[in-house]
Amino acid sequence: GAGVSQSPRYKVAKRGQDVALRCDPISGHVSLFWYQQALGQGPEFLTYFQNEAQLDKSGLPSDRFFAERPEGSVSTLKIQRTQQEDSAVYLCASSAPGATYEQYFGPGTRLTVT
Amino acid sequence: QKEVEQNSGPLSVPEGAIASLNCTYSDRVSQSFFWYRQYSGKSPELIMSIYSNGDKEDGRFTAQLNKASQYVSLLIRDSQPSDSATYLCAVYSGNTPLVFGKGTRLSVIA
Numbered sequence: 063g064a065g066v067s068q069s070p071r072y073k074v075a076k077r078g079q080d081v082a083l084r085c086d087p088i089s090g091h092v093s094l095f096w097y098q099q100a101l102g103q104g105p106e107f108l109t110y111f112q113n114e115a116q117l118d119k120s121g122l123p124s125d126r127f128f129a130e131r132p133e134g135s136v137s138t139l140k141i142q143r144t145q146q147e148d149s150a151v152y153l154c155a156s157s158a159p160g161a162t163y164e165q166y167f168g169p170g171t172r173l174t175v176t
Numbered sequence: 177q178k179e180v181e182q183n184s185g186p187l188s189v190p191e192g193a194i195a196s197l198n199c200t201y202s203d204r205v206s207q208s209f210f211w212y213r214q215y216s217g218k219s220p221e222l223i224m225s226i227y228s229n230g231d232k233e234d235g236r237f238t239a240q241l242n243k244a245s246q247y248v249s250l251l252i253r254d255s256q257p258s259d260s261a262t263y264l265c266a267v268y269s270g271n272t273p274l275v276f277g278k279g280t281r282l283s284v285i286a
Contacts, residue, residue, distance in 0.1 A: 104180075118273060
């Protein structure tokens, strides 16, 4: 079956622009996670959804970051007024019921803020 | 703050040798442990999970967990050049997000 998909794969934004990153999880996966990965670092947790409920958003770095999953499937991570330090790869992962932390990652979106 | 430590490497091993990758973690109540492989420019791929002390084998991969010493390791037998990648250790401690180490870069020399 299809894996996790993300779009766009690459995004260049001018500082101050808003961006929206999309994640389509594996069918049937109720848990969805967003991570930020800087070069040479491991993924860092941003936020977690179980179905449409956002259960943990403790990793969102500022109130410029917002995520939603209104129907419990596709999720969008929005970054308002982008800053240079937001440049990173944004990874989405999903997991099956009963195996929440065995996560399957999408290809990521590489965001470059100029 | 929960920490997961890995040697960044690079760890270089000759083709056919055993590669040994280590990870230590700070939270004693950690429950679940994962190894991900990440090729350059690609996303992490889950290769092993381990939940109880001891060894878990899957093909050429063996995960070892020692909760008393707070370390988890990954052994790759008969290393191949295609195993060259960054290996990420991830730890789950219950009611907290999955915490990743920075990864160890493995280079298998043909």
